[in-house]
Amino acid sequence: MSKICLSNSFPLTVQFGGGAELLFNNTKKHDVILPQKENPWTLRLLIAWLKENLLTEKPELFVQGESVRPGILVLVNDQDWELIGELDYELKENDNxxxxxxxxxx
Amino acid sequence: MCSILEEDFMYEKSTISQELCKNIDVLCKKCLDNIAMIKLQKKHHYCKDCFVNIITHKFRATLGKTKLIKPDDKVLIAFTGNQSSITLLHLLKLGVNEQIHKRFKFHPVILFIDESIFWPKEKRMVDLPKIMKALKNSGFKYYITKLSSIYDNYTFQDINDVNDISCLKENESDNKLLSLFHNIQSDTSKTDFLLRLRYQIQFKIARILNYNKIFTAENTTDLSIRVLSNISLGRGLQVSFDVAVCDQKIPDIYLIRPLREITSKEIVFYNVFNKIESLAVPSIFPMMVYNSLQHETELFVYQLQEEFPSTVYSVFHIGEKLKTYAVKENMCHWCHNPILLDTSGVTCLKESMVHIMSKYNWDKPDDKDDEEITNKNFALPSLLQRIPGYENAKQRDIAEWINGEIKKDTHCGNCISNRMTQKLKQSLCYGCQHILDDMKSLDYLPIGILHETVAEFQANELRKEIEDFLL
Incomplete structure (x- = not known):
């Protein structure tokens, strides 16, 4: 996916591994552009957005409630999401x- | 009296949440210098460098504890390409390149068991060359084999050209293996069979190469799930073997689990911090076998782990404490685990046997089912007849009570064929018998396995018979 930067967009890199990529069209790295919102983008909103827009196979293998399934680890810029507030973490532009x-x- | 008040916790909780709200970076617990990158068990924060050091130390400590590895030993490394096995490879590579006083003095040799027949075809084409490259880059000598080698006398190849993956091309044996797996009805048995099959191949090849030590890359999380699922599968007797740091199911081969003190979360972070890409995908995703008991157990453990961060360790250590006092002679011929011979006290075993026997009466929706059952019972003798010398082999009657149960079952008409199936079953443990029960037909079982199982069983029987006459 090509990366286009518009003034009212929110670019982000989303990567999958350990088999989770098979649920996302067998692609490990996605450069996504999230629509600009009034409220800040949190991981909670990102997971919901991924489920609606990128997930191609069995959602029950990826999401559970509004979070990811237990057993799926989330890292933001190589940092454990448990250290930065889990679902409430506010995403910054170009986060990985x-x-x-x-x-x-x- | 306990002096800790509830307010103490309240205070602690509120400060933590304040910290999170402000997005203040938490510092590493060990060096108190760098920003923490990983949080373990919801309380230990470590930075990249300290964490990697801890993992390396745990790995070396586990190996040291076994006191089994001698200098110049040749060790077979079972490699599947999954996250744990890549970590194992990385740790070994670091170990042999260390400074002289810390350097590993044994010689690792890799055995890659290719399971890619279960992957989507496109993924196979992309990922297999990557695995080959990783093997080449490891700098160790390596052998390649496939899961389907059970049909080809456990053949393996020693390959030097990374780009040559012709030996991994699909062949007839792969199709046989796929049919064998499709033939197994439940996902539970499929998963269990896959696990036992991997061990079987590792043991056989280690024997052919004359190695007596194997390293596998099973981590704490895997093993704690194994403890619970083994119990639910009727393999309770085997727990101590399946999670031991040194598993000596087979007397002449040591199966060592050097990653058993490292959890799956630690494995993932170790790989991310060292920029190691995960290569192969675990069995569940491509095969979509997520209706299995093992997978449910896995989810149960992970779910509990979210709330109670010590779950994995607790379960794992319980498994460690269990001991089996089994007689070495009575081993399952397929998974090499002990069989409980004196089942008189085990009422649940008898109950479930009766249940299996009467199962055919209970869920018999139409005639087709009936036919399938009959076929299943006839399939084995026809296979056994293909084994040279089998005809002359002495047939012994099976235990009285099993016989009684079979005779009651009117749908299994032919008692002799039943006895043959039972003979094979008798040489297997309860868990492996279940897998056999779950197969629609036994036609796809490799003839080598049948031959070996029956031959070993006959030899054992003979030994028992002449035991009294031996001096």
Whole structure:
């Protein structure tokens, strides 16, 4: 996906790993542009947006409620999301969000 | 009396949430200098460097504790390409390149078992060359084999050209293996069978290469899930073997788990911090086997872990404390775990046996089902007849009570064929018998496995018979 920067857009890199990429069209790296909003973009909103716009296979393997499924780790700029407020973290432009699944079927 | 008041916690909680709101960077607990990048068990914050050091230390400590690795030992590294096995490879590579006083003195040799037949085709074409490259870059000697090698006498290849993946091209055996998996009805048995199959291949090849030590990349999270799912699968007796740091199911081979003190979260962060890309995908995604008991157990553990961050450790340490006092002679011929012979006290085993037998009566919607059952029971003798010398082998009657149960079952007409199936089953543990029960037909089972299982069983029987006459 080409990266276009518009004045009223919110560019972000979203990456998947550990098998989660298979739920997102088998692509590991997505450069996404989120629509500009009045309220700041949080991880909670990003997960909902991903579910609506990027997810191609079985949503139950990725989301649970408004968060990701237990067993899927979230890293923002290589930092554990537990350190930065989890779902309430306010995304900044050009952040790199990485979702890695540790689930393997037992 | 306890002096901790509830307010203390309240205070602590509020300061933490304030911290998070302000987005203040938390510092590393160890060096108190750098910004923390990972939070473990909801309380330990570490920066990149301290965390990587901790993992390396844990790995070396686990290896040291086993006291089994001697200088110049050759060790077979079971590599699947998943996140843990890539971490293992990285840690080993660091270990052999360390300064002289810390350097590993043993020689790792990699065995890559290719499971890519379960992956989507496009992914296969892209990811296999990447794995080959990772193997080449590791600098270790490596062998390549496939899951389907059970049909080809466990053949493996020693490859030097990274671009040559012709040996991994799909062949007839792959199709047989896929049919075998499609033939297994439940996802639970599929997952269990896959796990046992991997071990089987590792053991066989280690034996062919004459290595007596194998490293596998199972982490704490994997093993704690294994403890619970083993119990639910009727493999409770095998828990201590399946999670041990040194698993000695087979007397002449040590299966060592050097990553058993490292959790899956730590593995992922170790890989991210070291910029190691994950290569292969775990079985659940491509096969979509998410209706299995093992997967449910996995979710259960992860869900609990969210609320109670010590879940994985607690379960894992419980598994560690369990001991099996089993007789070495009575081993399952497929998974090499002990079989409980004296089942007189195990009422649940008897109950579930009766349940399996009467299952055919309970869910018998139409005639097709009936036919399937009959086919299943006839399939085995026809296979066994293909084994040379089997005809002459002495047939022994199976235990009385099992026989009684079969005779009651009118749908299984032929008692002799039943006895054959039971003979095979008798040489398997309860868990493996379940897998066999779940197969629609036994036609796709590799003839080598049948041959070996029955031959070993016959030899054991013979030994028991002449035991009294031996001096």
């Amino acid at each position: 969000v990485l979702f890695i699944s540790t689930l393997h079927g037992g």
